[in-house]
Amino acid sequence: MAINVQSAYNGQVLNKILIKATTGNELVERGLICIKQNVKGKFHIPRLKAGKFLQKVKENPVNADSKGNFDYTEKTLEPKEFMAFTTFNPKSFLNIWEEYAVRGELVYAELPSHVQNKLLEALSSSVDFELGDHFINGQWAESGDDKLMNGILTRILAESDVIKPTVAQGAGIEARLKAVYKAIPKALRKSKDLKIIMSMEDLDAYDDYLTSLSNKGEDPTKVNVARYKNIPIEALAAWPENVILATVASLDENSNLWAAVNLINDFSTIKIAPLTNAGELYFFKMKMMADTNVAFGEECILLDTRASGLAARSVQAPKQQGSTVVDKNIDTNPVVTGGKGDDDGGDSDGI
Numbered sequence: 001m002a003i004n005v006q007s008a009y010n011g012q013v014l015n016k017i018l019i020k021a022t023t024g025n026e027l028v029e030r031g032l033i034c035i036k037q038n039v040k041g042k043f044h045i046p047r048l049k050a051g052k053f054l055q056k057v058k059e060n061p062v063n064a065d066s067k068g069n070f071d072y073t074e075k076t077l078e079p080k081e082f083m084a085f086t087t088f089n090p091k092s093f094l095n096i097w098e099e100y101a102v103r104g105e106l107v108y109a110e111l112p113s114h115v116q117n118k119l120l121e122a123l124s125s126s127v128d129f130e131l132g133d134h135f136i137n138g139q140w141a142e143s144g145d146d147k148l149m150n151g152i153l154t155r156i157l158a159e160s161d162v163i164k165p166t167v168a169q170g171a172g173i174e175a176r177l178k179a180v181y182k183a184i185p186k187a188l189r190k191s192k193d194l195k196i197i198m199s200m201e202d203l204d205a206y207d208d209y210l211t212s213l214s215n216k217g218e219d220p221t222k223v224n225v226a227r228y229k230n231i232p233i234e235a236l237a238a239w240p241e242n243v244i245l246a247t248v249a250s251l252d253e254n255s256n257l258w259a260a261v262n263l264i265n266d267f268s269t270i271k272i273a274p275l276t277n278a279g280e281l282y283f284f285k286m287k288m289m290a291d292t293n294v295a296f297g298e299e300c301i302l303l304d305t306r307a308s309g310l311a312a313r314s315v316q317a318p319k320q321q322g323s324t325v326v327d328k329n330i331d332t333n334p335v336v337t338g339g340k341g342d343d344d345g346g347d348s349d350g351i
Contacts (some may be wrong), residue, residue, distance in 0.1 A: 001284075024128040025238045025267070027135045027152065032195065032249040032257060033292070036077065039260040044077040045295050077260035079289035080140055082148040084127050087275055087283045088119070113181045120270050123284055131267065133238040135259065135292060152257055152292045156245065159297030167305065173205040176303055180246050183301045193250040196233045202244065203235035246296075246301040256299045262289045 027033045036043050053068035139154050141147035156162055165183040167176050182198065188194055198206075203226060210224040226233040231246070248256040261267075267289040275281040294300060 014080040017237075024125070025132040025135055026238065027132070027257070028233075028259075029204050030234060030236075031251040032197070032234060032255075033135070033152065034251060034253055034255040034258050035264060036258065036260045037263055039077065039079050039262065039289070041078070043077040043079075043260045045077065045258055045293065047073045047075065047295060049073075070210045075258075075293050075295060077258060077291045077293050079260045079262065079291040080149050081287065081289045083288070084123065085283065086123070087281045089281055091280065116272065120272070120284070123270060123286075124268055127286060128267070131290075132236075135290070136236065136238045137240065138292075149290050150292060151293065152259075153240070153243070153245075155293050156297070156300050156302055159294065159300065161297040163298060163301045165301065165303050167303065171200060171305070172209065175208055176244055176305065177206065180244050180301050180303050181229050181231070185299075188246075188248065188299060191248050191254075193248045193254060194231055195249040196228055196231050197239060197245045197247070197249065198233060198235055199239040199241040199243065200237055201241045203233060205232070240306065242305045244303045248297055256295050257292070258295060259290060259292045266269075270288065 028035065049071045051068045051071070055065075056068050058065050112350065130140075134149055134151055136151045136153050138149045138151035139147055140150045163185075165179040167179045177196070184194070206228075207224050207239050211220055227239075234249070248254060266286070269286065271285045272282060275283045
């Protein structure tokens with residue numbers, strides 16, 4: 001039975017059902033990930049990198065003098081379908097306070113609308129909480145109700161070109177943030193959408209560190225500004241402790257974090273109906289599709305100081321669907337506007 005009723009009614013009862021507070025899908029709610037809707041199959045994120053082009057002047061250049069390549073690649077998002085489904089019997093509320101009891105003739109008995117709404121609200125809140133974890137830590141597999149999709153951190157751990165700074169074992173939060181900051185490429189530091197993402201526990205440790213500084217941090221009655229070197233810090237409830245990520249994170253297509261879904265509304269649309277025409281059970285049902293990926297692994301600066309077992313387990317999943325990369329090397333020399341060189345062979349620009 002989906003509804004477990006525990007009631008000791010013996011007098012007055014609050015005329016409102018209270019719902020336990022939960023956190024939601026914070027990557028989406030805070031605008032840290034670009035969402036592509038109406039994706040039924042695969043969605044490709046096109047990427048273009050330009051090499052170095054400048055050279056000495058030649059009086060009569062020929063094709064052999066051509067210098068510089070355009071490298072076109074694609075990252076793939078392939079949403080997987082999953083659902084929420086639960087049944088309940090309105091008669092579960094039959095013997096509790098009148099305000100919540102079923103109404104009407106027995107054959108048509110149903111819960112009052114405000115009680116149904118509270119059940120729907122609790123279901124939606126719980127699903128949002130679960131999605132928040134899956135969007136970050138999820139791992140997809142053919143079977144298993146906890147293997148619904150690949151989360152963004154799972155994708156990053158599977159990338160080969162992620163920038164991974166190191167720190168001494170047991171380093172404090174300030175030393176870890178400093179290592180991440182020093183590893184951020186110069187071009188990325190100028191991005192207005194550059195964010196540092198960490199866990200709530202790590203942000204608490206950073207706040208305590210700032211408060212402990214003489215004449216610099218806030219006093220203990222206040223919370224310090226969540227920034228490091230003027231880069232905003234986003235602390236997410238589902239983000240694992242001892243993992244710090246710096247990357248470009250926004251709602252628009254300049255974001256390095258991407259997700260593909262059918263419709264955003266799928267994550268809040270709930271169907272309620274009788275389970276069978278002749279039965280007394282009702283059901284709640286939600287259906288949705290989602291997948292995540294990163295546009296450029298080299299634009300992710302990740303410091304993971306968890307125990308090796310945890311980090312290794314997180315990276316096992318995705319050699320799977322949605323991680324296809326198509327490489328095409330273009331050896332022509334078309335006319336382009338823009339494009340910047342870099343010490344390591346060129347800046348990366350997504351298109």
